[in-house]
Amino acid sequence: MGSKKFLLGIFGDEDILLNGVPQIREKGIKIHDVFTPFPIHGLDTVMGLRESKLHIGGFIYGITGTSIALGFITWANTFDWRVNFGGKPFWALPAYIPITFELTVLCASAGMVATFMYLCRLAPGVQKHIMDLRQTDDKMVVAIEVDEHSDEASITNILKQSGAEEVNTKVIEDWYKYKLG
Amino acid sequence: MSFKESSLREPLVEGNKSYGDVTHDITNSIFGKPTKEWYIVFGISVALLLYGMFCVTYFVYYGIGTWGSNKTVGWAWDITNFVWWIGIGHAGTLISAILLLFRQKWRTGVNRAAEAMTIFAVMCAGVFPVLHMGRVWMGFFILPYPNTRGPLWPNFVSPLLWDVFAISTYFSVSLMFWYTGLIPDIATIRDKAKKIWQQKFYGVLSFGWTGSAKHWQRHESLSLVLAGLSTPLVLSVHTIVSFDFATSVIPGWHTTIFPPYFVAGAVFSGFAMVQTLMLMTRKLLRLEEYITLSHIDSMNRIITLTGSIVGCAYLTELFTAWYSGSLYEQYAFMNRALGPYWWSYWGMMLCNVVSPQLFWSKKLRTSVFWTFFISIVVNIGMWFERFVIIVTSLHRDYLPSSWSMFSPTWVDIGFYLGTFGLFFTLYLLFAKYFPVVAVAEIKHVLKVTGNTPNREADLKQILDKEASVDAA
Numbered sequence: 001m002g003s004k005k006f007l008l009g010i011f012g013d014e015d016i017l018l019n020g021v022p023q024i025r026e027k028g029i030k031i032h033d034v035f036t037p038f039p040i041h042g043l044d045t046v047m048g049l050r051e052s053k054l055h056i057g058g059f060i061y062g063i064t065g066t067s068i069a070l071g072f073i074t075w076a077n078t079f080d081w082r083v084n085f086g087g088k089p090f091w092a093l094p095a096y097i098p099i100t101f102e103l104t105v106l107c108a109s110a111g112m113v114a115t116f117m118y119l120c121r122l123a124p125g126v127q128k129h130i131m132d133l134r135q136t137d138d139k140m141v142v143a144i145e146v147d148e149h150s151d152e153a154s155i156t157n158i159l160k161q162s163g164a165e166e167v168n169t170k171v172i173e174d175w176y177k178y179k180l181g
Numbered sequence: 182m183s184f185k186e187s188s189l190r191e192p193l194v195e196g197n198k199s200y201g202d203v204t205h206d207i208t209n210s211i212f213g214k215p216t217k218e219w220y221i222v223f224g225i226s227v228a229l230l231l232y233g234m235f236c237v238t239y240f241v242y243y244g245i246g247t248w249g250s251n252k253t254v255g256w257a258w259d260i261t262n263f264v265w266w267i268g269i270g271h272a273g274t275l276i277s278a279i280l281l282l283f284r285q286k287w288r289t290g291v292n293r294a295a296e297a298m299t300i301f302a303v304m305c306a307g308v309f310p311v312l313h314m315g316r317v318w319m320g321f322f323i324l325p326y327p328n329t330r331g332p333l334w335p336n337f338v339s340p341l342l343w344d345v346f347a348i349s350t351y352f353s354v355s356l357m358f359w360y361t362g363l364i365p366d367i368a369t370i371r372d373k374a375k376k377i378w379q380q381k382f383y384g385v386l387s388f389g390w391t392g393s394a395k396h397w398q399r400h401e402s403l404s405l406v407l408a409g410l411s412t413p414l415v416l417s418v419h420t421i422v423s424f425d426f427a428t429s430v431i432p433g434w435h436t437t438i439f440p441p442y443f444v445a446g447a448v449f450s451g452f453a454m455v456q457t458l459m460l461m462t463r464k465l466l467r468l469e470e471y472i473t474l475s476h477i478d479s480m481n482r483i484i485t486l487t488g489s490i491v492g493c494a495y496l497t498e499l500f501t502a503w504y505s506g507s508l509y510e511q512y513a514f515m516n517r518a519l520g521p522y523w524w525s526y527w528g529m530m531l532c533n534v535v536s537p538q539l540f541w542s543k544k545l546r547t548s549v550f551w552t553f554f555i556s557i558v559v560n561i562g563m564w565f566e567r568f569v570i571i572v573t574s575l576h577r578d579y580l581p582s583s584w585s586m587f588s589p590t591w592v593d594i595g596f597y598l599g600t601f602g603l604f605f606t607l608y609l610l611f612a613k614y615f616p617v618v619a620v621a622e623i624k625h626v627l628k629v630t631g632n633t634p635n636r637e638a639d640l641k642q643i644l645d646k647e648a649s650v651d652a653a
Contacts, residue, residue, distance in 0.1 A: 012200075014628065015628075033393050033394060033395070034393075034394040035391055035392040035393055035394070036392050036394065036397060037200065037204075037365075037369065037392060037620075037621060037624060038200075038365070038397075038620075038621040038622070038624040038625045039397040039398075039400065039401050039621070039625055040394075040397070040625075041401075043394050043397075043398075044394060044395070044397075044398040047394055049394065049395055049398060051398075052398050052399045052401075052402040054399050054402045054403055054406070055402055055405075055406050058406045058410075062410075072325070073337045076325070076334040076337065077334075077337060077338075080332075080334070081331060081332075081333060081334060083336075085338070092338055095337070095338035096337065096338070098340075098343040098346070098347065098417070098421055098424075099337060099342070099343055099346045101413070101417060102343075102346040102347050102350040102414075102417070103346065103350070105350055105354060105410050105411075105413070105414045106350040106353060106354065108406075108410055109353070109354045109357055109358075109407055109410055109411075110353065110354075110357065112403055112406060112407070113357045113361060113403065113407075116361070116399055116400070116403045117388070119399060120393075120395075120396045120399060120400075121389065122364065122388035122389055122390060122396075123388055123389070124385055124386070124388060125384075125385045125388075125389075126388055126389030127384065127389055128389045128391050129391075130372065130391060131391075133372045133373075134372075135372075135391070135392050136365070136368045136369040136371075136372045136373075136390075136391075136392055137200070137201060137204045137369060137372065137373065138199065138200035138201035138203075138204060
């Protein structure tokens with residue numbers, strides 16, 4: 001046990017893939033994932049993926065940065081250690097803007113990148129199962145998980161009909177060792 | 182693809198490439214042994230870097246007196262070189278962020294290398310202010326950390342501290358933006374690699390990227406937001422650098438035009454450096470089909486635009502100095518143009534104002550030789566600009582008794598050469614071991630902007646139609 005079996009529909013063209021994916025889904029076949037060498041606009045929609053909410057995270061991280069910067073500088077300059085610069089106000093908001101802005105951008109970017117890495121389970125040295133080595137080169141791979149109850153012949157047929165150049169079988173032994181996708 | 186581009190536009194990828202060709206052409210040089218030219222240039226760069234490190238060690242041991250800076254010219258080559266390198270570091274983020282938001286597809290050919298250049302240039306820039314602190318081991322004093330001196334906080338209303346935040350944010354964000362873009366391309370190399378060490382090395386660096394649809398969706402979302410964040414960031418960085426001068430009360434520095442003028446100058450010099458590097462890279466790595474003359478043309482247009490803005494700023498400064506009625510201000514500018522450092526002023530005018538105007542000619546704009554030549558001239562000119570602003574504004578103080586001149590010592594020169602060594606060492610390592618052109622992004626636009634048979638047929642149809650209209 002511990003092995004998973006996939007049927008891989010190999011596509012060579014993004015337009016054929018975009019037409020093919022809805023056809024596969026219409027037949028009631030669940031697509032495990034589609035692996036592509038470059039981003040294909042519209043693929044997430046035809047696969048029925050939810051929209052990414054990453055940008056909302058970015059906003060929250062950004063606001064956090066703004067608050068930290070404004071709050072800390074305000075506290076340091078008006079409460080903790082007042083320094084009189086020629087009678088100018090202690091709370092000099094315009095002069096706080098540059099650091100506030102920089103910290104907003106820094107927190108938003110760093111937070112979003114960290115969230116992205118976490119959601120996609122990306123980190124230095126992480127290993128994952130690769131369905132087909134060409135999926136980072138020139139082919140798009142539609143992976144469909146099959147078990148003993150699935151009708152592999154008809155799935156193969158549907159993949160071919162929706163434009164797959166070839167259909168391969170991939171058995172992943174000890175699939176739990178690494179991440180899938 | 183959901184959009185179609187006019188076939189009348191010049192293709193951005195020449196030579197009817199398939200996706201496989203793109204991967205092969207760009208990643209092939211990574212797997213082979215470096216060429217002889219690469220070893221020679223790399224050797225020179227490492228030698229410069231080692232000499233620079235020797236000068237830094239000498240400087241740290243003996244102190245800041247080993248520089249040519251003196252009581253009157255307290256800021257000289259260090260800050261000149263700092264601003265120069267930071268300016269160069271502006272093109273990368275401009276290309277990757279602002280041009281992404283403007284949907285300029287030609288950026289895909291040059292963005293990766295330009296971003297790498299940005300990161301290396303910012304590293305070179307950082308060397309100068311950090312070491313100018315003198316006691317560099319006390320450098321952490323600039324950070325707001327709870328300390329035993331009160332706690333005494335850094336001066337949050339000082340432009341010098343804003344600079345600390347601006348430069349470090351800029352470096353971090355550029356690095357993250359660059360690396361997240363690089364991850365899918367490193368995965369491509371990992372899956373192409375034959376040697377075990379290459380599979381391992383790129384395997385670790387690829388972070389386990391597979392190209393899953395959901396990951397691409399998040400990747401796209403991330404890139405867009407990072408671009409949106411980097412756009413004001415890149416403008417803010419040089420604005421804040423210019424505040425170092427503009428918020429002072431030195432004649433010639435205390436001008437409100439500085440922020441836009443510095444930003445335009447930064448983009449100007451940054452693109453010049455991108456041209457210098459890209460022309461060499463495309464030649465050495467045989468990437469002429471990806472970094473085409475049309476890319477070079479586009480960048481030269483930006484050089485002409487920003488060069489003209491810089492030229493306008495120089496003239497505005499002169500006019501404002503005269504119009505202000507302030508004797509000190511007027512003298513500062515008279516001294517720049519006609520004083521002992523007249524050669525740097527006119528060198529700057531010639532290199533920055535006159536030379537980019539040559540690019541109004543399409544022939545020069547699309548000529549590799551002229552582009553390379555002018556890119557070098559602009560780099561020199563922008564260095565002169567910073568030298569003019571800094572040294573000529575300082576060397577004649579309010580008190581004639583404290584007037585002085587500045588000349589660099591061998592340590593000053595060694596520092597500058599050392600940063601060249603650092604920059605080119607890193608760039609050469611990057612160009613050899615990483616994809617200099619964004620593989621996935623090129624594939625993404627290949628069907629729209631590549632020179633495919635479809636496009637050629639389309640173009641023929643349009644031209645035939647025009648010919649028949651003309652005939653009628």
